Amino acid sequence: MDETSLRIAEVTQASTAGFFAQCYELFDLPALGSLIKCRDGKNEIVAVTCNARTSSLEPGRRPIARGKTEITEEDVFRSNPQLRQLLKSEFEAVVLGHSFDNEYYHYLPPRPVKLHSFVYLCNPDEIAAFSQSLEFLSLLTSARTEIPSEELVAACIRFISACHAEPATFTAAAGKKLAQIFVDDYPKLRTILLRLKL
Amino acid sequence: MNHKDNSKLGVVVSGSLSHGILARLDSNTSVEDITVGHLVTIQGNTRRFFGMINDISLETTDPGILLTPPEAGEEFLASVLRGTTTYGTMQIVPYLTLGSDESLIEGPQPVKSIPSHFSPVYLASESDIELVFGKEGSKNFFIGNPLDMEVKLCLDLSEFVTRSNGVFGKSGTGKTFLTRMLLIGILQTDAAVNLVFDMHSEYGWMGTREKASPVKGLKQLFASRVSVFTLDEKSSQERKVSTDFVVHLGYDEIEPADIELLRQTLNLTDQAVAATYQMRQRFGQKWIEKALALESEGETEDVLKSLNIHEATFQNLIRGLNVICRLPFTSPHVETRAVDKVLEYLQSGKHVVLEFGRYRDITAYILVANLLTRRIYSRYRENTEKAMAENRPRPKPLVITIEEAHKFLNPAVAGQTIFGTIAREMRKYNTTLLVIDQRPSGIDEEVMSQLGTKITCLLDSEKDIDSVLAGMSGKSGLKSVIAKLSAKQQALVFGHAVPMPVAFRPRDYGSAESYEEFGKMPLINDAKDLEDLW
Numbered sequence A: 001m002d003e004t005s006l007r008i009a010e011v012t013q014a015s016t017a018g019f020f021a022q023c024y025e026l027f028d029l030p031a032l033g034s035l036i037k038c039r040d041g042k043n044e045i046v047a048v049t050c051n052a053r054t055s056s057l058e059p060g061r062r063p064i065a066r067g068k069t070e071i072t073e074e075d076v077f078r079s080n081p082q083l084r085q086l087l088k089s090e091f092e093a094v095v096l097g098h099s100f101d102n103e104y105y106h107y108l109p110p111r112p113v114k115l116h117s118f119v120y121l122c123n124p125d126e127i128a129a130f131s132q133s134l135e136f137l138s139l140l141t142s143a144r145t146e147i148p149s150e151e152l153v154a155a156c157i158r159f160i161s162a163c164h165a166e167p168a169t170f171t172a173a174a175g176k177k178l179a180q181i182f183v184d185d186y187p188k189l190r191t192i193l194l195r196l197k198l
Numbered sequence B: 001m002n003h004k005d006n007s008k009l010g011v012v013v014s015g016s017l018s019h020g021i022l023a024r025l026d027s028n029t030s031v032e033d034i035t036v037g038h039l040v041t042i043q044g045n046t047r048r049f050f051g052m053i054n055d056i057s058l059e060t061t062d063p064g065i066l067l068t069p070p071e072a073g074e075e076f077l078a079s080v081l082r083g084t085t086t087y088g089t090m091q092i093v094p095y096l097t098l099g100s101d102e103s104l105i106e107g108p109q110p111v112k113s114i115p116s117h118f119s120p121v122y123l124a125s126e127s128d129i130e131l132v133f134g135k136e137g138s139k140n141f142f143i144g145n146p147l148d149m150e151v152k153l154c155l156d157l158s159e160f161v162t163r164s165n166g167v168f169g170k171s172g173t174g175k176t177f178l179t180r181m182l183l184i185g186i187l188q189t190d191a192a193v194n195l196v197f198d199m200h201s202e203y204g205w206m207g208t209r210e211k212a213s214p215v216k217g218l219k220q221l222f223a224s225r226v227s228v229f230t231l232d233e234k235s236s237q238e239r240k241v242s243t244d245f246v247v248h249l250g251y252d253e254i255e256p257a258d259i260e261l262l263r264q265t266l267n268l269t270d271q272a273v274a275a276t277y278q279m280r281q282r283f284g285q286k287w288i289e290k291a292l293a294l295e296s297e298g299e300t301e302d303v304l305k306s307l308n309i310h311e312a313t314f315q316n317l318i319r320g321l322n323v324i325c326r327l328p329f330t331s332p333h334v335e336t337r338a339v340d341k342v343l344e345y346l347q348s349g350k351h352v353v354l355e356f357g358r359y360r361d362i363t364a365y366i367l368v369a370n371l372l373t374r375r376i377y378s379r380y381r382e383n384t385e386k387a388m389a390e391n392r393p394r395p396k397p398l399v400i401t402i403e404e405a406h407k408f409l410n411p412a413v414a415g416q417t418i419f420g421t422i423a424r425e426m427r428k429y430n431t432t433l434l435v436i437d438q439r440p441s442g443i444d445e446e447v448m449s450q451l452g453t454k455i456t457c458l459l460d461s462e463k464d465i466d467s468v469l470a471g472m473s474g475k476s477g478l479k480s481v482i483a484k485l486s487a488k489q490q491a492l493v494f495g496h497a498v499p500m501p502v503a504f505r506p507r508d509y510g511s512a513e514s515y516e517e518f519g520k521m522p523l524i525n526d527a528k529d530l531e532d533l534w
Helices: A073-079 A124-130 A136-142 A149-161 A167-181 A186-193 B075-081 B101-106 B126-133 B175-189 B233-238 B256-261 B270-297 B300-307 B311-326 B338-347 B362-389 B418-429 B445-450 B462-468 B475-483 B512-519 B527-533
Strands: A007-014 A018-023 A035-040 A043-056 A087-100 A103-105 A118-121 B008-016 B020-025 B039-043 B048-060 B086-098 B120-123 B140-146 B153-156 B165-168 B193-198 B226-230 B351-355 B398-402 B431-437 B453-456 B491-495 B502-506
Touching (some): A007 A035, A007 A087, A035 A124, A043 A149, A087 A124, A149 A186, B020 B048, B039 B086, B039 B126, B048 B475, B126 B153, B165 B175, B165 B462, B175 B193, B175 B398, B175 B431, B175 B502, B193 B338, B193 B362, B300 B311, B338 B351, B338 B362, B362 B398, B362 B418, B418 B431, B418 B445, B445 B462, B462 B475
Parallel strands (some): B165 B431, B193 B351, B226 B351, B398 B431
Antiparallel strands (some): A007 A018, A007 A118, A035 A043, A035 A118, A043 A087, A087 A103, B008 B120, B020 B086, B039 B048, B039 B120, B048 B086, B140 B153, B140 B502, B453 B491, B491 B502
């Protein structure tokens, strides 16, 4: 584990294909489609973030509007410091693969990530290494999430390509791979490709 | 065989022996770079296959793309789809295979199998072409380059001359250039002696070229081995041709069978043709002279009555005979018969080109070509039979070149003319035809199917293409290749003398370098040739 990686959240619910994590800081959510990782012994599980939300700690209590007399949004939190204790930011993650002994495998790990595992942001080198093989796209495109999967796939490819020395080459290769995956679903392929910028 | 990676075009995905092999193009192969007629090799697990591309198509995995194709500005989408969801395929007809121990010794063999799935398809390399068609040598004559390739394509002319052959193509597609090259090849490789009935005076001396200066003829390139005969001395002199003999025909050389062939051109009735035989029987060798005299002597009625010929039939015949007699090169009797002279030259190994000069009308051409050929053929037949009986070497093969072949070989007359006989009986008597024509559909089907090697330039009439391909396996594939040849300087050769069909660009003819190249005698460069010398 690279200790310089930024720790951002903690796993609160886990399954083999994905997990939920709560951020340590309110609103400090990773961007849609960014790669994160959790440690499980020698294993490192790599996942992509999707479907982030900020809500009340207690499911029955809905936040109410408090800013009628405030000038800025920040003033709302300044006037009501308890809010930071009553709200939480959390996100869902879809597992894209795992590593063992510094080698990446682009299929599901044998076991799900443990609850309360720390969640770290992957650094650019790790992202580039992980995405050397485009096989992770199979798991990414088959993920069932609340948000449209086209959005997730496009966001993830945009995020990863920024970590490559030649983003355009990576995006083109990923596009070709997607065309193989969506061989009989042109509308979906088209939606994703139109969301990728070279 | 090692192939350069950049020559890989795609992989085999389906197919059958009868309908050809379908290969999917690799995503980095542009469908625009593939052309029909290209030769390819397919590397199977245990064998290598040689074939020709005969169709190309665009395919898609999802019909939805056809409804919403990438729009202008969506280049990235288009570039991703290209080669993945949309892709190109090519249809390949396999012809030869190489692989088993047996074929390694004997060379490529005809296909009886097809390559397995995902066998890579490569553009045929230069060494592949040499393996299949042979290297330039004493027997193999360099005829051109396969389309888009620099390697020399060779034709085994000693094999070529053992059958009657045809050169076809629309007017202005380069038939004459091709034929001239083949004649030079036959001369240079010493495969046979040529007798050319040169209707438009293009082979012996100067030949014309569209939008360019004239090209040299055979006599100019090989003066000592080619002799030019002429029917029209004046025209030859005007064109400054050095002729060896001026041909005159005696009426007494003309036989009823020669008239029969002219039935259509002279507008003779069947009865008039039948009358010629009766006249010949009655008057002997000088029958034409006597028949013409008959009219002026006023004894017509009695003679006609005794021969049972109707007056109208006689008049019809006389009109026809007068057309022949008006030809300036005919006279009642000549001292030196052209046929003897031609044979003398041919037997001494000289190639003969007979120029027609101004007498380009079809009557003169048919009359002279048929008359000379019939006698030459019968002399050749006698000589061959004698040689066989006495166990001597046969006379040197003779190739007779005729233009406007449909006039001699159309279904109505092919059964009667000597050319029909030669085309059918083929090589038995060492005499074969080189047929040049622009309307192959006008030639008798039976004759067409007997032609050994056919070289065809562009043809666009469906009927003509069908008749050229008659009797050819994998016909439908070659059809598209013939129809897509360029109007100039492209041809397809297939049949007896080539192991597989190949589209090619005929070698250059007309530049100073090309004359020099043609002038060179072929090098003896393979062990087999040396063996032959011993």
